[in-house]
Every structure is written in C-alpha cells, then in structure tokens.
Amino acid sequence: xxxxxxxxxxxxxxxxxLQQARLARGMSQSALAQELGVTQSTVSAMESGSSTIYLRRxxxxxxxxxxxLSASWEVSDxxxx
Numbered sequence: 001x002x003x004x005x006x007x008x009x010x011x012x013x014x015x016x017x018l019q020q021a022r023l024a025r026g027m028s029q030s031a032l033a034q035e036l037g038v039t040q041s042t043v044s045a046m047e048s049g050s051s052t053i054y055l056r057r058x059x060x061x062x063x064x065x066x067x068x069l070s071a072s073w074e075v076s077d078x079x080x081x
Contacts, residue, residue, distance in 0.1 A: 001074045008069040010059065012049030017071035019047040024075040 004024075006017040022032050022043075029043040036043070062069050 001076055003072060003074050005070055005072040008059070008071055009063070010049070011052075011055050014055065014059075014071070015047045015049040017073075018043075021071065021073035022047075024073055 004020065006013060006020075008014050008017060022029070029047070030040045033040040033043045059069070061067075
C-alpha cells in the first residue's frame with residue numbers, strides 16, 4: 001500500500017485530493033455521486049476546484065487560526081502501478 005497526503009490550502013487542492021482518493025478506490029464520479037446523494041456534476045465541480053463560499057471560508061478560517069488541513073488516502077500497490 002502506498003499512502004498519499006496533500007495539504008489543503010485552496011479549493012483546487014481539495015478537488016485534486018478528492019479526485020485522487022476516488023480514483024484510488026476505482027470509483028467513478030457517478031458512483032461517488034450516487035453514494036453521496038448528489039449529482040455527478042456536483043462531484044465534477046468539486047474535483048475541478050470550483051470553490052463554494054463555504055469551502056473558501058473554511059480554508060480562510062483555517063489559515064487565520066493556523067490550522068493546517070490535509071487529506072490522506074491509500075492506494076494498493078496493484079492499483080498504483
């Protein structure tokens with residue numbers, strides 16, 4: 001297993017981490033959307049780094065208070081090859 005970690009400083013960082021973690025699990029955007037009860041276009045927008053007011057505020061609050069947000073996920077060696 002290979003572990004990955006990403007610092008989340010901007011909406012695009014969050015989107016890329018979300019996309020990589022989804023792909024590591026072999027999930028399509030549609031499958032993730034169905035599991036979450038949202039549309040595929042919502043998942044696509046998040047992965048592309050389209051920010052929302054809430055995500056921008058969360059990242060700004062974290063920055064202002066010195067909180068470091070990060071994401072981590074694992075990829076099986078077979079999937080990462």
